[in-house]
Amino acid sequence: MDRFLYLTFDGLSRGAVYAAFALALVLIWRAARIVNFAQGAMAVATAYAGYSVADATGSYWLGFLVAVTGGLVLGAVVERVVMRFVDHSSPLNGVVVALGLVLIIQGVLGMIYGDGYRPAPAPFSRDAFEIGGIAILSRYDLFVFAAVGAVVVLLTLLFTRTATGLRMRAAAFAPDVSRLLGVPVGGMLTLGWALAAAVGSLAGMLVLPTELGLHPNAMDLLFVSAFTAAVVGGLDSPVGAVVGGLVVGLLLAYVGGYLGATVAPMAVLVLLVVVLLGRPDGLFARAKARTA
Amino acid sequence: MSTRDEQGLYIHHTTVRFGGLLALDDVSLRVPPGRVVGIIGPNGAGKTTLFNVICGFVVPQAGAITLDGRPLRPRPDHLYRHGIARTLQGVGQFGGMTVLENVQVGQRRRARPEEAYAALERCGVAEHAGEYPGSLPYAKRKRVELARALVARPRILLLDEPAGGLDAAEIGWLAELIRSARTTVLLVEHHMDLVMSVCDEILVLDFGKPIALGTPGEIRSDPKVAEAYLGAPA
Numbered sequence: 001m002d003r004f005l006y007l008t009f010d011g012l013s014r015g016a017v018y019a020a021f022a023l024a025l026v027l028i029w030r031a032a033r034i035v036n037f038a039q040g041a042m043a044v045a046t047a048y049a050g051y052s053v054a055d056a057t058g059s060y061w062l063g064f065l066v067a068v069t070g071g072l073v074l075g076a077v078v079e080r081v082v083m084r085f086v087d088h089s090s091p092l093n094g095v096v097v098a099l100g101l102v103l104i105i106q107g108v109l110g111m112i113y114g115d116g117y118r119p120a121p122a123p124f125s126r127d128a129f130e131i132g133g134i135a136i137l138s139r140y141d142l143f144v145f146a147a148v149g150a151v152v153v154l155l156t157l158l159f160t161r162t163a164t165g166l167r168m169r170a171a172a173f174a175p176d177v178s179r180l181l182g183v184p185v186g187g188m189l190t191l192g193w194a195l196a197a198a199v200g201s202l203a204g205m206l207v208l209p210t211e212l213g214l215h216p217n218a219m220d221l222l223f224v225s226a227f228t229a230a231v232v233g234g235l236d237s238p239v240g241a242v243v244g245g246l247v248v249g250l251l252l253a254y255v256g257g258y259l260g261a262t263v264a265p266m267a268v269l270v271l272l273v274v275v276l277l278g279r280p281d282g283l284f285a286r287a288k289a290r291t292a
Numbered sequence: 293m294s295t296r297d298e299q300g301l302y303i304h305h306t307t308v309r310f311g312g313l314l315a316l317d318d319v320s321l322r323v324p325p326g327r328v329v330g331i332i333g334p335n336g337a338g339k340t341t342l343f344n345v346i347c348g349f350v351v352p353q354a355g356a357i358t359l360d361g362r363p364l365r366p367r368p369d370h371l372y373r374h375g376i377a378r379t380l381q382g383v384g385q386f387g388g389m390t391v392l393e394n395v396q397v398g399q400r401r402r403a404r405p406e407e408a409y410a411a412l413e414r415c416g417v418a419e420h421a422g423e424y425p426g427s428l429p430y431a432k433r434k435r436v437e438l439a440r441a442l443v444a445r446p447r448i449l450l451l452d453e454p455a456g457g458l459d460a461a462e463i464g465w466l467a468e469l470i471r472s473a474r475t476t477v478l479l480v481e482h483h484m485d486l487v488m489s490v491c492d493e494i495l496v497l498d499f500g501k502p503i504a505l506g507t508p509g510e511i512r513s514d515p516k517v518a519e520a521y522l523g524a525p526a
Contacts, residue, residue, distance in 0.1 A: 163396070163401070167397060169389060176349075176368065176384075179369040180368050180377075181397050181398045181440070181444075182373065184369060
């Protein structure tokens with residue numbers, strides 16, 4: 001039972017990060033109908049920038065701010081400079097360009113920072129508290145929950161309570177109709193990419209201290225897990241991304257804990273295949289609207 | 293300052309070709325402020341193309357549009373700031389947003405949230421505010437579309453076949469709404485009773501060419517219109 005509880009809380013903590021990263025993928029999917037395969041590489045790039053600032057100034061929080069702000073800027077630049085000029089007549093075009101971005105970003109990071117792992121220290125202790133003799137959560141886990149929770153709440157408020165969020169959703173649903181209603185569709189798309197990249201950068205900053213450290217490929221596995229989370233929940237559903245992230249986090253924790261860490265990645269792929277076969281639009285896909 | 297004759301929307305000698313097809317052939321039309329002007333014609337006459345020119349979806353090979361005497365270079369995302377709202381034949385609502393949210397997207401910036409609800413009330417669909425448009429019958433969705441266009445309080449309202457798919461009672465309601473809109477209306481419609489009852493002036497297109505322009509009475513008695521559209525007597 002102790003082990004089960006420990007694995008559950010560990011899975012929820014990891015799942016929260018997957019949820020944030022899946023949310024970033026969902027934001028871009030809803031806005032542009034592109035699975036941003038460059039999301040992981042973009043998050044690593046901003047994490048390098050953040051930890052460089054943290055090393056230079058001695059302030060983790062300044063580095064954290066730089067990483068998240070850098071994500072905001074990088075997302076906007078990628079949309080305005082690259083993605084806007086992609087021919088979207090085939091969904092494959094955006095995927096190929098995103099994969100090209102991955103190679104470019106990882107290549108440039110390798111040239112600047114080298115191929116070795118660099119330390120990515122956590123701002124809080126990762127030693128778990130013991131309650132009733134059971135190690136449950138660390139201060140860092142609590143920070144992860146708080147950060148991801150804050151992002152989810154802020155995004156929910158943005159999309160449901162503000163005119164900007166309403167216009168972002170409208171631009172994503174029907175760009176031509178939105179233009180007729182005065183919605184600056186291009187600006188909304190840029191904002192969507194910026195927000196998504198910022199959330200991805202946050203997820204990167206949260207997960208890297210729990211992994212081996214900074215490396216140009218450090219987010220590759222996280223991307224697979226987060227992509228699975230987004231597909232499990234449904235690429236159109238922010239709620240699904242959060243639930244999918246938690247499901248994937250728990251699955252990885254249980255399978256890794258009971259069957260061995262080497263089996264865990266396989267479990268994620270099996271889950272992905274099962275969902276794609278059984279419910280390809282995801283667990284939280286909206287029912288098709290009536291047409292007459 | 294524009295002169296009185298320049299007030300309103302003015303389409304000057306507009307020609308549109310799609311490859312070898314002449315969709316609009318030297319079409320001119322003035323839509324004075326506060327008037328309801330109808331555009332009728334058989335299918336393929338160029339009615340919706342004319343709307344698409346005004347909205348900037350189609351760029352004409354020749355011609356110009358002026359609004360209150362000033363050149364209007366139409367772009368879909370600039371229509372709104374010129375005070376022009378358009379409804380679409382295919383309704384065009386945001387399926388993943390509630391009825392109220394659909395209307396809120398059409399609101400002017402800094403508009404009060406209750407204005408969207410008031411627009412739904414005016415169109416008789418306020419009780420569906422929290423539902424998704426896809427769950428509503430077609431006629432109700434048409435009403436939501438009208439509410440979304442009206443909420444911006446447009447100077448010029450472009451209605452593209454608003455009566456399509458509506459029953460007689462709904463068309464009666466629509467006629468009353470157009471009459472009471474207190475704005476300039478440009479109406480593309482096949483439903484002759486509606487057009488004749490609400491329009492101050494009617495332009496008739498046939499194969500992209502304007503063949504008649506006049507009051508409903510003049511259009512009714514025009515033999516060219518009877519031949520091209522209403523059906524020549526056997």
